[in-house]
Amino acid sequence: MAAVFRxxxxxxxxxxxxxxxxxxxxxxxxxxxxxxxxxxxxRSHEELGFxxxxxxxxxxDDIGTLIGEGDKLxxxxxxxxxxxxxxxxxxxxxxxxxxxxxxxLASGAKTVFHHRANVTPPKDYAxxxxxxxxxxxxxxxxxxxxxxxxxFFEVWNEPNLGAFxxxxxxxxxxxxxxxxxxxxxxxxxxxxxxxATAENAWIDDFIEFCTKSQLSADFITTHQYPTDAFxxxxxxxxxxxxxxxxxVLRDEARAVRRKAGDRxxxxxxxxxxxxxxxxxxxxxxxxxxxxxxxxxxxxxVQGYSYWTFSDIFEENYFxxxxxxxxxxxxxxxxIAKPAYRTFKLLHxxxxxxxxxxxxxxxxxxxxxRGVRSVTVLLTxxxxxxxxxATETMxxxxxxxxxxxxxxxxxxxxxxxxxxxxxxxxxSSEYLDAGAIAELNAxxxxxxxxxxxxxxxxxxxxxxxxxPLGVAAVTLWxxxxxxx
Numbered sequence: 001m002a003a004v005f006r007x008x009x010x011x012x013x014x015x016x017x018x019x020x021x022x023x024x025x026x027x028x029x030x031x032x033x034x035x036x037x038x039x040x041x042x043r044s045h046e047e048l049g050f051x052x053x054x055x056x057x058x059x060x061d062d063i064g065t066l067i068g069e070g071d072k073l074x075x076x077x078x079x080x081x082x083x084x085x086x087x088x089x090x091x092x093x094x095x096x097x098x099x100x101x102x103x104x105l106a107s108g109a110k111t112v113f114h115h116r117a118n119v120t121p122p123k124d125y126a127x128x129x130x131x132x133x134x135x136x137x138x139x140x141x142x143x144x145x146x147x148x149x150x151x152f153f154e155v156w157n158e159p160n161l162g163a164f165x166x167x168x169x170x171x172x173x174x175x176x177x178x179x180x181x182x183x184x185x186x187x188x189x190x191x192x193x194x195x196a197t198a199e200n201a202w203i204d205d206f207i208e209f210c211t212k213s214q215l216s217a218d219f220i221t222t223h224q225y226p227t228d229a230f231x232x233x234x235x236x237x238x239x240x241x242x243x244x245x246x247x248v249l250r251d252e253a254r255a256v257r258r259k260a261g262d263r264x265x266x267x268x269x270x271x272x273x274x275x276x277x278x279x280x281x282x283x284x285x286x287x288x289x290x291x292x293x294x295x296x297x298x299x300x301v302q303g304y305s306y307w308t309f310s311d312i313f314e315e316n317y318f319x320x321x322x323x324x325x326x327x328x329x330x331x332x333x334x335i336a337k338p339a340y341r342t343f344k345l346l347h348x349x350x351x352x353x354x355x356x357x358x359x360x361x362x363x364x365x366x367x368x369r370g371v372r373s374v375t376v377l378l379t380x381x382x383x384x385x386x387x388x389a390t391e392t393m394x395x396x397x398x399x400x401x402x403x404x405x406x407x408x409x410x411x412x413x414x415x416x417x418x419x420x421x422x423x424x425x426x427s428s429e430y431l432d433a434g435a436i437a438e439l440n441a442x443x444x445x446x447x448x449x450x451x452x453x454x455x456x457x458x459x460x461x462x463x464x465x466x467p468l469g470v471a472a473v474t475l476w477x478x479x480x481x482x483x
Contacts, residue, residue, distance in 0.1 A: 057100055361387075
């Protein structure tokens with residue numbers, strides 16, 4: 001059936017802050033010293049608007065922040081400075097994840113990832129607090145108090161998972177208390193928060209602990225992925241299956257929003273799935289999923305940090321295959337995936353949303369007003385193994401002005417799909433300069449002229465949307481009457 005929508009240009013509006021641009025993720029701090037990582041980070045900031053970047057392992061031994069020889073400790077902030085100096089030089093800021101444990105302070109030998117990040121608690125909490133104080137004070141001395149007050153300090157990563165800690169709340173709460181007190185002892189206006197949990201966990205308990213302990217929790221952070229159970233692991237009940245058919249990430253974010261109260265909420269990880277390799281990360285499915293998920297999160301969060309901006313990433317190993325299902329928006333060669341292109345579409349949107357009437361099982365429509373343009377943003381999305389087909393969309397924009405012209409940009413199987421072209425030319429593991437240039441060209445999401453109807457002060461738009469397709473119809477005006 002056709003997807004039919006209606007929008008009144010003179011109707012009520014709501015705000016669309018670009019909360020998804022607040023932060024983006026990278027994998028491992030050491031990667032930020034690579035020239036190719038820096039090139040991709042600069043491009044992502046300039047083209048997609050990302051303002052902060054977050055990564056693991058700033059305190060790991062390969063950064064050299066704290067090392068020891070016998071009973072003597074040596075602090076070295078040079079590598080961390082090189083990373084942060086670069087970010088500030090391109091107009092970005094760090095979202096500082098304080099992890100993982102320097103070997104000299106570690107209480108055990110448990111590690112994660114191939115670079116062996118130690119995830120055990122400190123054997124001496126006083127020395128841990130000293131490290132935090134020295135590091136934060138150093139940044140203030142180097143960059144100024146006004147600058148560092150704009151940063152975010154997040155304590156640890158996913159402490160509720162055994163992979164990154166013991167999974168014990170009491171252990172994390174002790175680490176949080178000592179870390180937060182150390183940061184606030186340097187300057188009380190610095191922003192510190194947590195619990196940085198997976199699967200939206202511990203929010204109530206964390207807030208209760210901070211309140212009872214009179215500790216600052218300036219913001220709430222947590223993570224979610226559509227592959228999370230959001231219930232009992234292995235629960236195959238009909239209720240769980242029914243829940244999976246809804247916009248579960250929106251539902252979970254609403255619950256976190258309620259629990260957080262007046263505190264800002266920053267999702268410091270989310271993605272198409274928590275698995276890599278996963279072919280969906282490289283395919284149009286990701287673009288449709290990202291667009292729908294972000295638009296549905298509007299009004300619930302202050303930040304929504306995508307995991308990750310680049311396939312220059314090596315938690316397990318560093319693959320050389322150009323499209324290997326990595327988490328990144330850009331692949332190892334800097335070729336844009338459909339996911340990157342949908343973030344670029346979103347970045348081009350205005351900041352006022354008009355109300356849209358109409359529903360469809362797989363097609364969603366949003367109308368967003370900019371300074372001299374109005375964009376109709378469309379997705380045709382369904383979960384894997386759920387019915388989906390090519391659909392025809394019709395939307396009537398009532399009480400409108402006549403546009404000067406209109407364009408359409410598409411992301412789907414036939415548009416902005418570099419992986420498909422890579423497969424057509426032989427799926428080579430190692431690309432030469434010519435192949436990279438060709439795939440970069442194919443990956444583009446260029447605007448094309450779009451025919452529209454204008455009759456009785458109403459604009460009529462029509463589009464065909466293939467399965468897992470994204471389209472943005474932008475109407476341009478000489479001057480936009482805001483009613």
